[in-house]
Amino acid sequence: MRADAARNLSSVLRTGARLLAEDPSTSMAAIAAAAGVDRTTVHRRFANREALLRAVFQAKLDSAERVLDEARLTEAPVPVALHRYLEGIIPVAREWPVDTRRMMQKDPEASARREAQSARLSAFIQRACDEGYLRADIDAAWARAVLDALVDSIAHRFPAVDAPQAADLVADAFLRGLGVA
Amino acid sequence: MRADAARNLSSVLRTGARLLAEDPSTSMAAIAAAAGVDRTTVHRRFANREALLRAVFQAKLDSAERVLDEARLTEAPVPVALHRYLEGIIPVAREWPVDTRRMMQKDPEASARREAQSARLSAFIQRACDEGYLRADIDAAWARAVLDALVDSIAHRFPAVDAPQAADLVADAFLRGLGVA
DNA sequence: ATATATTGCAACATCGATGTTGCAGTTGAC
């Protein structure tokens, strides 16, 4: 039963993330139905709708944090770290399509975690600038935003492209652009 | 009074677009309050919440269509048309931050208009490919997605950058990328 | 086999959002 409980809970989280990404006002009833459990069961596991949202965000933050750790953003060579980050973060964006930036204003703890992760990535971009991998006239904040946008785009608009190829496409567009040399 | 009516209506649309972009489940009451009118006044102008949404989308589609027309995507040289499109569409994205892709499934007419506009832009990207402005190994759909992503990013995450400079940044990132040559 | 935990189901209460209506006051057009 513990096993079942954990499976259903995770099923509710994944299903909820998917539905909430399409429509942030999806009802608990709809999520429960899509996850194949009763509405009251969801309410027993998550006190509030807000608690369910928190759990979804936490799951996404956990996955993203693992990716950031394993990419070794501060130690590995910039091109290697970039590719490892992309190949890891794209599946995370796909599995948890919820937009953490919009939906977490009310959760200071999750917000702080997100900020910390964001800072790690920004520091990496800054290092890429400093080590000469990015053009000198490029603003680091803009570079950061471009990378995020490319990741979201390949993750959600091209779900059929597998992670390694998606990472290649993003890194290529990010560094070289799409125009002719 | 006609003048007042028109002014208030447009104020409701703009305010509504702004609030709905932040939180798609913003209540009519919140929109009315933010626009400085009574809740019932909004209901007199828009039969449904859905009708209000439709009006917001229609306003965005109108603005976007004008931009597409004036960019002369089929006639002007590719670099010129691209820059004109970007300089026009970025303010539109800022004034109407609602995501037309997500929020219009139920409105077939608006959906069709959106598709038509999307096709015009895709055709322009295809022309850029054919005329050798984009690398031969680049998929047109991916190029299209990248352009959209860059526009959204500069429009919403860098609201302080004015339209001409924003267009430069996007075109530069799109064609040349951010890495060193 | 039995005690324990979990689930589905039905029923209930509550709350906020939606939409409507009547009325009085104000504003604009003529």
Next chain:
DNA sequence: GTCAACTGCAACATCGATGTTGCAATATAT
């Protein structure tokens, strides 16, 4: 100045979502 249109305000009805509880059935662990 008069008339028509519009507005704010209060009140009301309705509806869907949320959250709770009791109970019977079922699965789990020991």
